[in-house]
Amino acid sequence: xxxxxxxxxxxxxxxxxxxxxxxxxxxxxxxxxxxxxxxxxxxxxxxxxxxxxxxxxxxxxxxxxxxxxxxxxxxxxxxxxxxxxxxxxxxxxxxxxxxxxxxxxxxxxxxxxxx
Amino acid sequence: xxxxxxxxxxxxxxxxxxxxxxxxxxxxxxxxxxxxxxxxxxxxxxxxxxxxxxxxxxxxxxxxxxxxxxxxxxxxxxxxxxxxxxxxxxxxxxxxxxxxxxxxxxxxxxxxx
Numbered sequence: 001x002x003x004x005x006x007x008x009x010x011x012x013x014x015x016x017x018x019x020x021x022x023x024x025x026x027x028x029x030x031x032x033x034x035x036x037x038x039x040x041x042x043x044x045x046x047x048x049x050x051x052x053x054x055x056x057x058x059x060x061x062x063x064x065x066x067x068x069x070x071x072x073x074x075x076x077x078x079x080x081x082x083x084x085x086x087x088x089x090x091x092x093x094x095x096x097x098x099x100x101x102x103x104x105x106x107x108x109x110x111x112x113x114x115x
Numbered sequence: 116x117x118x119x120x121x122x123x124x125x126x127x128x129x130x131x132x133x134x135x136x137x138x139x140x141x142x143x144x145x146x147x148x149x150x151x152x153x154x155x156x157x158x159x160x161x162x163x164x165x166x167x168x169x170x171x172x173x174x175x176x177x178x179x180x181x182x183x184x185x186x187x188x189x190x191x192x193x194x195x196x197x198x199x200x201x202x203x204x205x206x207x208x209x210x211x212x213x214x215x216x217x218x219x220x221x222x223x224x225x226x227x228x
Contacts, residue, residue, distance in 0.1 A: 041221065042221050042222075043117070043205050043207070043219030043220050044158065044219045046216070046218075089158075091157075102160040102163065102173060103148075103150075104160070105150075105157030105158045105159070106157050107156060107157050108155075108157050
């Protein structure tokens with residue numbers, strides 16, 4: 001069935017270092033993946049997405065890698081800053097003929113940037 | 116800011132009561148999705164409204180219901196509140212029913228005592 005999980009619930013990284021947040025998914029039919037950032041008291045904020053026909057996508061300071069063979073997704077944040085401290089969620093969707101593509105979220109990883 | 120506004124920001128209810136949460140979607144968006152986020156968990160899909168009709172539902176009982184209005188704003192209603200309904204309720208708007216480019220509001224924190 002659908003499930004999206006994370007390997008680690010918390011991650012602490014020194015400011016300026018790179019961070020990697022991992023996510024495993026179980027449904028090989030999932031075709032679209034999104035990383036969200038959620039700061040305290042706010043809703044999830046879109047960071048970057050990737051479709052299943054790609055294995056890498058880059059944004060500003062962020063890179064998402066998709067390994068469909070082992071059903072693994074990762075988010076790399078380069079040169080972390082204090083403002084990167086937040087909970088990060090991966091989410092997946094299944095293809096739908098009806099257009100109601102719900103997002104299935106993982107539990108989340110709390111990233112703490114150490115000054 | 117995403118342009119998605121939710122009200123109220125916080126709410127306290129007692130078990131058995133009913134609650135209505137409101138969401139105004141971002142300008143130009145015609146679809147609203149509702150999610151429940153329990154403490155320490157990821158958001159769980161409740162349902163989606165597209166062009167004023169329910170367009171997909173997650174694993175939530177019928178006491179969770181909703182509406183979408185002609186201006187695309189939306190309400191989430193929960194009847195017969197239970198303690199486990201305590202959570203952050205998130206509204207997300209988009210253009211079209213795809214989950215791409217969802218813009219979330221800051222949520223309504225519901226506490227059921």
